[in-house]
Amino acid sequence: MGVLALITLILSATAIYASMQIMESPGAQSEPLAIAQPERANPAEPQEIQEAQMAIPLALPEPTASSPESADNAEPAEQTIALALPQEPSPSAETLQADAPLQAEEAGTAPAPELIEAEPGRWVEEKVKSGDSLARIFSRLGLSANLLHRIVHSDKEAKQLANIHPGETLRVRLDDEDNLLKLIHRRSPVLSLQILPHEESFKTRTIERELEKRTATVSGTISDSLYQSAQRAGLDDSLIMELANIFGWDIDFALEIRSGDRFGLIYEEKYLDGDKYSNGNILAAEFINHGRVVRAVRYEDDNGQGSYFSPDGKSMRKAFLRAPVDFRRISSRFTRERYHPVLGKKRPHRGVDYAAATGTPIKAAGDGKVIFRGTKGGYGRTVIIQHGQKYTTLYGHLSKYRGKVKNGSRVRQGQVIGYVGKSGLATGPHLHYEFRVNGAHRNPLTVKLPAAEPIAKKYRTDFKQKSAPLLARLDLASQTMVATAEAQ
Secondary structure (H helix, E strand, C coil): CCHHHHHHHHHHHHHHHHHHHHHHCCCHHHCCHHHHCCCCCCCCCCHHHHHHHHHHHHHCCCCCCCCCCCHHHHHHHHHHHHHHCCCCCCCCHHHHHHHHHHHHHHCCCCCCCCCCCCCCCEEEEEECCCCCCHHHHHHHHCCCHHHHHHHHCCCCHHHHHHCCCCCCEEEEEECCCCCEEEEEEECCCCEEEEEEEECCEEEEEEEECCCEEEEEEEEEECCCCHHHHHHHCCCCHHHHHHHHHHHCCCCCCCCCCCCCCEEEEEEEEEEECCEEEEEEEEEEEEEEECCEEEEEEEEECCCCCEEEECCCCCECCECCCCCCECCCEEEECCEEEEECCCCCCEEEECCEEEECCCCCEEECCCCEEEEEEEECHHHCEEEEEEECCCEEEEEEEEEEECCCCCCCCEECCCCEEEEEECCCCCCCCEEEEEEEECCEEECCCCCCCCECCCCCHHHHHHHHHHHHHHHHHHHHHHHHHHHHHHHC
């Protein structure tokens, strides 16, 4: 049928349906039947009928090309429209309740979260005070000495609980009968020890929070000492000492640095929850001493062992420390003839005297074996270390030995072997240090020290790839520092 005929048919059906609804209400019989003629809208018709007549054509599909159709096709159309007109019964309360989750899901509303049952028991916290003992803290918490003994001796890791310091905290969770459910020893903002009852004993684990690592670059110029100049550049004591240790085999910071020497370094900064927590390792560094550029890059192997190497892969670490003690000054140098202050006559001085406060730690100059520990004439308390077949070092005038260092002990470079004193023929506290090659004395300040092993061959390619960007940053920092100095 034509579009106009279809519209007329729909309007007629709508009018019939509306009239049936009106007739069911009181007084409906008095309404005229003219409402069955949709061609002329009756002003007396109810408002909802007129709105329905106006709205239905808007719901029709857009007209398409029509073809002549017979009037016989009207009956199926009327049946189809009649099926669509009756209203669905109003949903019951039960139906609405059943459909609610589906409607919420379709609307994108998340279902209510499940309630999470809180940990049973109650938490009690104690802060470690000066002079506190673990037994005293357990007593304040209402826990028995027997429980403390069982916890501390449950495993090796639990023994750390006995090592408490002021400012740390212990938190315990107790049940209604004050039985221990959990113990947390917060040793620092990063490190905690957690202890839980496990079967007939206890289970301990260390929890360490991961820190965010960032890098920082610092450069400076020497105007007095390395320590004071580095402090002005913003370095803390630990970074200054690490910088000195990196270059300590190549540069004597007590004797060789001059005003105008420069340094630069790239180091790690560690952050916790967005706040700086501590400094990490120096990743790369350089020191320009009398125009000589010395550079070092940190590299870690597969075992996590970190060492410093020159850009061409040679170890910055030498087989021996140049000075085995942190000294104030050199009170006497290596010489063939020296007036002895105690004996009152001239004799060779075959070592170097490093003046330092009594009790200053003395370190092994290199890896080796202790071949003598005891009193040795004018040397007083003495330690002698054999380093392989060729080298020996002697440490004299000690105030005391490090407990574990005995004859036959193996020692590592930098390990403390004793402490500065003035035993033997000495007028004041100092370390007398000798360096011997095949039994012959050599000047510890000038002897050419053998280098440690270079970077392993299997790591060289990886080392070069990782060191390249660090060296480029050092170049930029050095150029910036020079440009700034020239501008001033």
